[in-house]
Amino acid sequence: MDKFIPLSIPNFEGNEKKYVDDAVIQGWVSTGGAYVTKLEQEMAKFLHVDNIAACQSGTSALHLSLVEAGVRPGDLVIVPPLTFIAAVNPVKYQFATPVFIDCDDSFCIDPIKLRSFCEQECQWDGNVLKHNDADVKAVVVVHVFGNMADMEAIMDIAEKYNLKVIEDATEALGTKYTEGKYQNKYAGTIGDFGCYSFNGNKIITTGGGGAVTSNNPKAVDHLRFLSTQAKTDPHCYIHDEVGYNYRMTNLQAALGVAQMEELPEFIKRKQRNYEWYKKLFDGFEYGSLMPFRSGTSSNKWFYSVHIDQTRVAVSMREVIIALYEKGIETRAIWGLINEQKPYKDEETYKLEKAPYYANCILNIPSSTQITKEEMQYVADQVKQLLRSLADG
Ligand SMILES: *Cc1c(COP(=O)(O)O)cnc(C)c1O
Numbered sequence: 001m002d003k004f005i006p007l008s009i010p011n012f013e014g015n016e017k018k019y020v021d022d023a024v025i026q027g028w029v030s031t032g033g034a035y036v037t038k039l040e041q042e043m044a045k046f047l048h049v050d051n052i053a054a055c056q057s058g059t060s061a062l063h064l065s066l067v068e069a070g071v072r073p074g075d076l077v078i079v080p081p082l083t084f085i086a087a088v089n090p091v092k093y094q095f096a097t098p099v100f101i102d103c104d105d106s107f108c109i110d111p112i113k114l115r116s117f118c119e120q121e122c123q124w125d126g127n128v129l130k131h132n133d134a135d136v137k138a139v140v141v142v143h144v145f146g147n148m149a150d151m152e153a154i155m156d157i158a159e160k161y162n163l164k165v166i167e168d169a170t171e172a173l174g175t176k177y178t179e180g181k182y183q184n185k186y187a188g189t190i191g192d193f194g195c196y197s198f199n200g201n202k203i204i205t206t207g208g209g210g211a212v213t214s215n216n217p218k219a220v221d222h223l224r225f226l227s228t229q230a231k232t233d234p235h236c237y238i239h240d241e242v243g244y245n246y247r248m249t250n251l252q253a254a255l256g257v258a259q260m261e262e263l264p265e266f267i268k269r270k271q272r273n274y275e276w277y278k279k280l281f282d283g284f285e286y287g288s289l290m291p292f293r294s295g296t297s298s299n300k301w302f303y304s305v306h307i308d309q310t311r312v313a314v315s316m317r318e319v320i321i322a323l324y325e326k327g328i329e330t331r332a333i334w335g336l337i338n339e340q341k342p343y344k345d346e347e348t349y350k351l352e353k354a355p356y357y358a359n360c361i362l363n364i365p366s367s368t369q370i371t372k373e374e375m376q377y378v379a380d381q382v383k384q385l386l387r388s389l390a391d392g
Contacts, residue, residue, distance in 0.1 A: 003327035005378060008201045008302070011368045014262045019254040031228065033250025035257050042260040043196075043211055046174075047186045051220035052213040054248035054256070055227050058170040058197025061212035062140070063090035064223045064246060065193035068214070069164040071096050071137050078117070078139040078163070080109050081338045082354040087142050087168045088337050097134065100338040100348040106293050107304075107333075107357060108149030109141055111157060117349050118161050129161040138164040143172035143187045145363075146203075146270075146301035148293050151190045152181050158191070165191030170210070173203050174267045174299035188213060198252070203266055203301050204259035206252035269368045270300040276372060277303055277364070280379035286312045286386040290361070304333070305362040305382060312390040319362060319385065326381045333361040 023035055036054050044052050055061050071077055073095035079088045081100040091098045101117055104110040118124070122131045129136040139158060141149045149167075158165045169175070169188030173196050176186045188194025198209035214220050225231075230243025248256075278289045287307045292298040307314060316332040323330050336358050338348050364378050 003377070005328050005365045005370065005374050006367060007329040007331060007363065007365050009367045009369070010200055010205045011262070011266065012258075015258040016255050019258050020251060023250050023254040028250045030249050030251075031247040033253070035250045035253035036248055039248070039253040039256040039260065040211070042257060044213075046260065046263065047189050047194075047213065048184075049189050049194075049213045051217035052211050053220050053224040053227060054209065054211050054253060055223075055246045056210065056248060057208055057246075058168070058195055058199065058202075058210040059086045059090065060227070060244070060246040061170075061195035061197070061210040062087065062166065062168060063093050064212055064226060064244070065166045065195055065214075066090050066094050066096070066138065067226065068219050068223055069138050069166060069192060071164075074134055075137040076131055076134045077137060078109075078114065079337070080140070080142050080144075080354075081336045081348065081351055082107060082334060082358060083142040083144055083168070083337070084170075084334060085337050085340065087140055087170075088343070091140070092342065096137070098343065098346050099131070099136075100343075100346065100351065100354075102349065102351045103144070103354050103357070104150070105353065106147045106149065107144035107290075108147060109139070109154065110353070111150050111153035113350050114139065114154065115157050118157060118163075121349065122161075124161060127162065129163065136161070136163065138166055140166045140168055141191065142168040142170075143175060145304060146172045146175050146292070146299040148172065148175050148177065148187055148296040148298065150293070151177075151185075155190065164193070167191040167194040169194050170197035170199075170202065171301050172299060174263060176297055177295060178297050179295045189215075191215075193219075198256055198259070203270070203299055204256070204263055206248070206256040206259070209248050209252045209256060211248075266368045267299045270366065271298075273366065273368075273370060273375060274300040274303055276375055277379065280375060281305065281383075284383055286390060287362075287382075301366070303364050303366050305364055306357075307360045307362060307386065309360045312386050314386065314389050316359065316362065319389075322385050323381060326385075328378055328381055329365060330382075331363045333358055333363065
């Protein structure tokens with residue numbers, strides 16, 4: 001295979017090496033150091049928030065948010081079925097119970113079904129929402145592939161029923177509203193908590209890492225405190241709460257500061273490349289590129305080809321392998337979380353779109369370095385393959 005186009009790889013065209021070298025030379029490689037603070041400042045400035053805490057991963061950001069939101073053993077947390085499992089696992093870390101509610105055509109939680117679940121399946125006593133005697137405490141809203149969930153509708157429902165909103169913006173750093181009630185608000189800065197990830201495949205990376213913000217700056221201070229083993233008195237090792245080893249290291253943050261410098265350029269390229277792919281798939285009889293929500297500017301992190309299974313019934317596995325043999329790395333959207341072993345006995349609510357999309361979405365290469373020629377090749381190969389499968 002002489003050609004290989006990866007799905008999504010990191011881009012280190014900026015000051016990454018310089019800052020990491022600097023951190024090593026200074027000897028600040030662990031959880032103390034100036035780059036961690038600098039990364040938090042740069043992110044706060046970018047997102048227009050007062051306070052944000054850098055941590056080890058998007059998963060730890062989500063876990064800390066649930067802790068701070070007061071999710072306790074036996075509580076109920078509303079979660080999505082069609083996303084990466086890390087959005088849901090922290091609910092189990094708290095010994096709470098997930099309820100899976102369907103997505104809409106943005107792949108994000110469907111506010112109409114969220115509302116009907118609260119109205120028809122729960123009891124509201126004016127203070128707490130109850131479902132089968134359990135307290136419904138929170139909803140984890142994932143902004144899937146950089147698409148903004150319908151936050152106006154979701155926040156209305158959450159306010160009415162006293163639900164904490166935890167935004168999983170791990171795929172949506174830089175996505176924002178361009179109109180409406182939340183104009184100029186970024187994904188992750190609208191709900192009670194917002195979580196980001198800097199894993200290797202995300203729009204910026206620190207190797208592994210994450211960050212968490214909140215509409216309450218004091219809550220962020222407390223999250224930072226919990227992430228560093230909850231040292232009430234750091235000199236005498238006094239701990240009044242159970243803490244975690246979730247703090248980002250200075251080495252990771254050195255990478256992160258360099259990546260933040262490039263974030264606007266990365267977003268620009270992702271948006272430009274999306275438009276280019278869209279043209280290439282325009283008029284294709286067996287599929288189309290999924291759109292992003294209107295009234296928003298998405299970071300366009302991942303591109304989704306929606307294969308029309310009514311016209312060309314294909315096995316996603318077969319498509320992915322055939323394209324791999326042509327030197328193109330693609331992937332299917334996730335397996336439904338409610339069908340995974342640890343979750344198969346949990347409650348689901350009106351799942352229709354999630355199982356539908358689970359079987360017809362193909363993610364195509366979206367690295368910021370991809371060239372026009374490579375995108376042309378990807379589109380040609382995808383179209384040729386689906387046409388030949390339809391004819392066969
Ligand atoms: C990447 C991702 C996470 C987890 O982030 P990590 O930094 O890998 O722990 C959580 N939720 C979603 C939707 C993700 O894509």
